[in-house]
Amino acid sequence: MSGQQQGEEVPTATLVVRVGYRGAGFSGYAEQPGQRTVAGELRQALECALRREVQMEVAGRTDAGVHALGQFVSVPLRGEERRLEGRRLAASLVALTPDDLSIVALYQAQPGFSARFDALRRHYRYRIACGQPRPVMGWDHCWWLRGVDGLDLDAMNEGASRLLGEHDFRSFCKASSAQLLEADGRSTCRRLDELRVSRVVEAGEGLVAVDVTGNAFLHNMVRAITGSLVEIGRGHRDADWLEAALEARSRAAAGPTAPAQGLCFEGVDYPSSSLARWW
Numbered sequence: 001m002s003g004q005q006q007g008e009e010v011p012t013a014t015l016v017v018r019v020g021y022r023g024a025g026f027s028g029y030a031e032q033p034g035q036r037t038v039a040g041e042l043r044q045a046l047e048c049a050l051r052r053e054v055q056m057e058v059a060g061r062t063d064a065g066v067h068a069l070g071q072f073v074s075v076p077l078r079g080e081e082r083r084l085e086g087r088r089l090a091a092s093l094v095a096l097t098p099d100d101l102s103i104v105a106l107y108q109a110q111p112g113f114s115a116r117f118d119a120l121r122r123h124y125r126y127r128i129a130c131g132q133p134r135p136v137m138g139w140d141h142c143w144w145l146r147g148v149d150g151l152d153l154d155a156m157n158e159g160a161s162r163l164l165g166e167h168d169f170r171s172f173c174k175a176s177s178a179q180l181l182e183a184d185g186r187s188t189c190r191r192l193d194e195l196r197v198s199r200v201v202e203a204g205e206g207l208v209a210v211d212v213t214g215n216a217f218l219h220n221m222v223r224a225i226t227g228s229l230v231e232i233g234r235g236h237r238d239a240d241w242l243e244a245a246l247e248a249r250s251r252a253a254a255g256p257t258a259p260a261q262g263l264c265f266e267g268v269d270y271p272s273s274s275l276a277r278w279w
Contacts, residue, residue, distance in 0.1 A: 013082035017103065018071070055075065067141055090103055113274065119269070122265070124264065128230070131145075153208070159242040172228070223257045
């Protein structure tokens with residue numbers, strides 16, 4: 001039997017939840033037995049609020065310790081659920097979720113909308129603190145390069161330019177994950193639309209920000225790119241090395257994986273008018 005299973009209601013709309021979270025207390029987004037995860041906490045809240053089991057799809061899975069400001073999760077709505085009051089549903093979800101998980105916004109979309117497959121681009125920011133003083137406000141969400149007085153941002157941006165466009169990013173993917181993709185016949189090619197390094201001030205502290213935008217990302221890809229750019233910024237490597245690492249298609253050819261706590265999933269782009277604000 002194709003389509004909906006017998007006795008299952010046909011979706012009438014799609015609930016889309018924008019969530020944010022502080023990653024330190026989670027073993028990543030994806031549900032894992034015996035582990036506290038973002039998906040596990042969110043599923044429990046949604047099933048309690050809707051009083052039924054739910055199916056969730058997400059745009060981008062994050063690793064343990066990674067933060068988010070704009071991750072989107074979609075859930076098919078059934079029957080009259082689309083007529084629920086959005087503000088009341090949001091209040092229920094806020095009450096049912098822990099303090100390190102934020103319900104940022106609710107949207108409604110057409111039946112069949114997928115937070116994962118309808119995503120056009122995903123945005124990440126990696127934050128770095130340089131110097132001897134410990135970062136204060138940024139302590140839990142940046143990579144502290146202790147004793148490193150500064151990074152050569154011009155050199156880092158020169159290296160970053162070599163990675164723009166569509167490439168095979170296997171060198172920047174966790175090796176075991178790349179092997180699984182290959183065994184499954186899936187590609188390690190991705191498209192980077194933006195990769196820019198700049199100085200920013202957040203909560204009164206000067207940081208270096210690595211902003212990355214692409215159609216999709218491999219496991220550890222942003223952190224591996226950041227670790228490689230830092231090698232260039234510290235003068236240990238040059239831009240030509242990064243291009244050679246890309247062409248090598250081997251994780252051993254690129255730089256180290258930057259720590260998880262510096263990475264934040266900033267947001268997702270969707271087709272215009274696909275999401276209607278519900279709360």
